[in-house]
Amino acid sequence: KADILAVLLLQHQVSGSQLSNREAELAVAMIESSDDGAATSLWRSLGGGRAVSAANQRLGLLHTTPGKAGNWGRSRTTVADQLRLLADLTAATSPLTAQSRDYELGLMQDVEPGQQWGVTAAATPGSGRAVRDGWMANPTLWVVNSIGVVEHAGHRLLLAVLSDRNATKAAGVAAVATAARTAARVLSQTP
Numbered sequence: 001k002a003d004i005l006a007v008l009l010l011q012h013q014v015s016g017s018q019l020s021n022r023e024a025e026l027a028v029a030m031i032e033s034s035d036d037g038a039a040t041s042l043w044r045s046l047g048g049g050r051a052v053s054a055a056n057q058r059l060g061l062l063h064t065t066p067g068k069a070g071n072w073g074r075s076r077t078t079v080a081d082q083l084r085l086l087a088d089l090t091a092a093t094s095p096l097t098a099q100s101r102d103y104e105l106g107l108m109q110d111v112e113p114g115q116q117w118g119v120t121a122a123a124t125p126g127s128g129r130a131v132r133d134g135w136m137a138n139p140t141l142w143v144v145n146s147i148g149v150v151e152h153a154g155h156r157l158l159l160a161v162l163s164d165r166n167a168t169k170a171a172g173v174a175a176v177a178t179a180a181r182t183a184a185r186v187l188s189q190t191p
Contacts (some may be wrong), residue, residue, distance in 0.1 A: 009103065065077075133146045
C-alpha cells in the first residue's frame with residue numbers, strides 16, 4: 001500500500017497535478033486504516049501493474065513485481081526494495097518531492113492504533129514512528145510484513161521485515177516485532 005501511494009504521488013508530480021479529493025480520501029483510508037477497497041481503487045486509477053512497474057523503476061524498486069490480474073495484494077518484493085521505498089520517503093535525493101514525502105509519511109504516522117504493530121515494536125517509547133503493515137493467509141499460512149521509520153535509542157531507523165509461513169497472524173506479528181527489535185538493537189550500537 002505504501003508503494004501504491006508513492007506511485008500515485010509520483011504520477012501527480014510528473015503531470016504537475018494535485019491529488020483529487022477522492023484520491024486523498026482513498027489514500028487516507030488505505031494507509032491509516034489498511035482499507036483494501038481503497039487500495040484497489042487507487043491501483044486501478046493509477047493504471048495497475050504496468051504503471052506501478054514503470055514508476056517503481058524510477059523509485060529504484062528493481063525487485064518488486066506487481067501482482068497479476070490486478071491483484072496488488074499478491075505483489076512480490078524484497079527487503080532491499082522496501083528499504084529503498086523508505087529511503088524514497090525520507091531522503092532529499094528521492095524522486096519524490098518534499099511535499100510528497102511529507103504527505104505519505106504523515107499518513108503513516110497516523111495509522112490507526114490497531115494497525116501499529118510490527119516495526120513499531122522497535123521504537124523507543126514516546127518517540128516518532130511511521131509504519132505500514134500488511135498481512136494475508138497464503139493459502140493456509142500467514143504472510144506478515146511491516147515497514148517503517150522509527151526512533152530507537154536516539155537513532156532514526158528505516159526498518160523492513162518481511163515474513164511468511166507463519167502459523168497464525170499473531171505468530172507472524174510476534175516474529176516481525178522480534179526481528180525489528182533485534183535489528184534496531186544491532187543498528188543502534190556504536191562501534
